[in-house]
Amino acid sequence: MVKIFIDPGHGGTDPGAVGNGLQEKNLTLQIATRIKDILVAEYNNVTIKMSRTGDTFPSLNDRTDQANAWGADFFLSVHINSGGGTGYEDFIYTSTGQAAKTYQDNIHAAIMKLVDFKDRGQKTGNLHVLRESSMPALLTESGFIDSATDSAKLKTATFIESLARGHVNGIVKSFSLTKKSTAVYHTVVNGDTVYALSRTYGSTANQIKDWNGLDADYTIKVGQTLRVK
Template sequence: MVKIFIDPGHGGSDSGASGNGLQEKHVTLQIALALRTILLDEYQNVSVQLSRTSDQTVSLTQRTNAANSWGADFFLSIHINAGGGTGFESYIYPGVGAPTTTYRDRIHEEILKAVDFRDRGKKTADFHVLRETVMPALLTENGFVDNVNDANKLKSSAFIQSLARGHANGLARAFNLSKKTASHYKVQIGAFQEKNNADSLAAQAEAKGFDAIVIYRDGLYKVQIGAFSSKENAEALVQQAKSAGFDAFIYQE
């Protein structure tokens, strides 16, 4: 079992970077939740823990202590940049060697394959979350909120999903994760020709506690709130969604 600890940067009273109508703490959480869904739904023998699952204040020490106590195999801290630049970059602690460098290289490459971001390079820094973790650790900086072009991408649910997919593909390469072979029962609450309508419904679902993502497939923007190998689990989520006022149904693929 590979244990991945995902750390959505900032949260609660610490908003992180802001600009162009975005706050870092919200975007990092969106990426982290989408990444968790991909890993748990699509891969075998992987366990995931998050430093936070909502907009809450969590200290740096609490984050690294939680990962260390859990015995994580890898610590992944997700951030959004600011300061006048553009693009994607990743950080590891200075002086570390393999396997951290190997993991970093594979994740960095897969993220840039998945999204249209300028490659700002593979860097090192004495960040707390890289220094105080006892396992290999990586921090990713996914675009700049104070750059209009980057910010517009980060406002897109489909782009957030692609960022999460890139992180997942990199982790799968780094840790040789195997895909699940079972059928997936997916729970959908809407499909639209206009992306804005899908984003609006996804926001409504997230406000009611569902992990909603927007996926473009078959010419439509579809709002999905879960995917399961067990039909019973999917049916349970459908009932929860219907109780919350959504027109939910299951489709299989």
């Protein structure tokens, strides 16, 4: 089981960066929560713990202490930038192992593939959550809240979804996560056979037989609904 610790930056009395009607603490929680929801709903063998799930402010020590005590395999800290720039960048610790660099490569590439942000590059930094976490760690900075262009994108649900999906796709590649199987059902029409359905939907004939309790002759009836994948 892969253990991912997700840290939405700031929170509570600390809004983080503020600009263009947005607060960093709200955006980081939206993105982080969506990352968690996608991973839990769509992928096998992954469990998530978050440093906060509401508008609270864990200290920096609280965040890394939680992750270390839990024995996380990866620490992801989600932030929004400010200071007059534009675009996306991410950070690993100044002296770190190959795993953190590989995860940074994967997540950076996956995010840039899905979002229309200037690529500010992959960087290193002596930041608490990167330095004090016992596992590979990455801090992402998804746009500048004080940029009119970036903030306009951050105000849209579709862009937040793309940011979350980018993070997820990079995590999936980093840890070789597999997708949960999704059952597909088919209502039998005249002329359907189990063998034709197995070719169409990618199931084996025996799987269809076993899933639906068919007899030894694979007998199906018109109007019967079968699980086929």
